[in-house]
Amino acid sequence: DRYFPEYPSVFKSWEGKASLMAMKQFPTPEQVISMGVRGVLAHWKTEIKQGVGIKRAERLYTAATASIGLTEGLEAARFELAVLLEQYELYSKQEEQIMAKAMQILEHIPGTQEMLSIPGIGVLTIAGFLAEVGDLEKYDHGQQIIRLAGLNLTENSSGKRK
16 A cells, blocks of 8 residues: 555454454554554554554554655545445445355255365355255256256277377
8 A cells, every 4th residue: 555555464364353443443654653552552452452462563553654645645545445445345245145144045955065065165156056956856867967068978989099
């Protein structure tokens, strides 16, 4: 970002709980510096019990003191970030609700629990698959689903050639 370009070097993911808290409460280097290491850590400890410690707070403070970010327009930047974070939280909640509803629907469809037990297969994959093929009971054989996909997965061989 233009205002705190060193921020990504402190956190592996901006979506982590500590990162989101930092962006909400002290999004600019000046605010991090005014909070100090102990203030940042104390704020994190109000909601996060594990995963953040003094070292992370020190890294954030050090990054803030060495920041080369813009110092003009900070009020607008804070407002923009607050709006974006609100949108992110809204979309995250909506995604959770959609996934819960999809799981609720899938629980009533025969065969989905078996499909969910396959490693790497999740709710979205199964929902998309069932949306495409429809009721599995209308198929007598797996080959019919393969044909529906437009695939002809047969070995073409004659004599010595494969």
